[in-house]
Amino acid sequence: MVKITDNIVSEVKKVICGKDTAILYALNCMLSGGNLLIEDVPGVGKTTLALALSRTMGLDCGRVQFTPDVLPSDITGFSVYDKLTNTMKYQPGAIFHNLFLADELNRASSRTQSALLEAMEEGHVTVDGNTYLLPKPFTVFATQNPVGTAGTSLLPDSQVDRFMVRLSIGYPSPKDERAMIDQRKTGIDPLSTVVQICDRNMLSQMQQEVNAVYIHEKVVNYIVELIHKSRSHKDLERGASPRATLALTAMAKGAAYLEGRNYVTPSDVHKIFVPVIAHRLILTPEAELEGKNTADIAKQLLKNIVTPKI
DSSP: OOHHHHHHHHOOOHHHHOOOOHHHHHHHHHHTOOEEEEETTTSHHHHHHHHHHHHTOOOEEEEEEEEETTOOOHHHHHEETTTTEEEEEEEOOOOOSEEEEEEEEEGSHHHHTTHHHHHHSSSSEEEEEEEOOOOSSSSEEEEEEOBBBOOOOOOOOHHTOOOOOOOOOOOOOHHHHHHHHHHTTTTTTTGGGGOOOOOOOHHHHHHHHHTOOBBBHHHHHHHHHHHHTTOOOEEEEEEOOOOHHHHHHHHHHHHHHHOOSSSSHHHHHHHHHHHHGGGOOOOHHHHHHTOHHHHHHHHHHOOOOOOOOO
16 A cells, blocks of 8 residues: 555645655554644645645545634534424534544634544534434544634643644745745646545555554553653653553554554654654643743653664
8 A cells, every 4th residue: 555655645745845744744644543733824735735635535525614603513513403304303514524624723612622522532423412423534634823823722632632643834945935836837726636546445444554553562662651751751741641652653553554564663653753742741831931842852752762672
């Protein structure tokens, strides 16, 4: 399946210039069965990345532009009375897609944000006591502008922890920005040129193959030690959760799979450690005052713990 993943990346690169690492993280997250949080300033391609990935993998993609007046029922669905059958009939919400793009999630009310929790964790929603399964495969791509932008509010920690990866696309280099202009000289949207490489059934198969990637006991112990050290770090009020342990393991398998291997190495853990772990760490007030950040602390953990040889 490595050829397929290479082709997927090539197609997405048609519309996202110079951001190969971000593309690989996003694809790895999908292959690992996780949810992705993209935090960045407006206009750098957050939404375009999600749309390009959905098109090249033949996924049914739904999008909601979150604002303070979006209601939880807009996302999960609601029941209405049907006169013909004299029963309550369920009307599915916007989340019933393979890839749900929650655009500017941090502009929504906390109640609406929490409507995503069950879907992200369990793959279903509950409305009026009834449970409705979401289509498979299913993933959430959420975007948010940096806190401090007008009209935004912090996502709750419980929700942030449910995102397998948080990444930032960042501004393009001058070279890549010129390439973006050249791509559009003909008046054709590059997104319309993206070719479908696989379908949802093939994605499900690749997810199973990623899950089957072998991970040596030494690498497992290494992952556990990294997580446990985060919980006793002097600059952290709260370290990584057990959910982070599982996410780190899944993403390490995905990194190996994208490299064409059926086994995990410590370098796979290094490659994905910061985007998987940094957003789950909570700084102490003292560390915040000193201007420290969780990404640097995650890198520090990697330096301080001996990498196993396998």
